[in-house]
Amino acid sequence: MTEFNVKGRYTDRYGRSHNFRLISDSSDRRYIEDLVRAQYPAKDVFINIVNQDFSWKITFKYLLE
Numbered sequence: 303m304t305e306f307n308v309k310g311r312y313t314d315r316y317g318r319s320h321n322f323r324l325i326s327d328s329s330d331r332r333y334i335e336d337l338v339r340a341q342y343p344a345k346d347v348f349i350n351i352v353n354q355d356f357s358w359k360i361t362f363k364y365l366l367e
Contacts, residue, residue, distance in 0.1 A: 305326070306329045307351070307353055308334055308352050311347075312348065313346045314344065314345060331349055
């Protein structure tokens with residue numbers, strides 16, 4: 303199954319900003335926002351990066367050679 307790396311930040315009820323990094327099964331930003339709100343006391347969520355991690359494929363390729 304495809305996994306996506308997600309980086310962003312959220313603000314709490316006091317207006318303080320916190321960074322987060324997580325792995326999601328979906329790249330849908332609304333799904334990710336709900337996931338962040340379930341894990342953290344977030345008032346606002348700002349998603350900066352959603353990408354796939356290809357480093358394991360590169361490592362596996364070199365192991366086969």
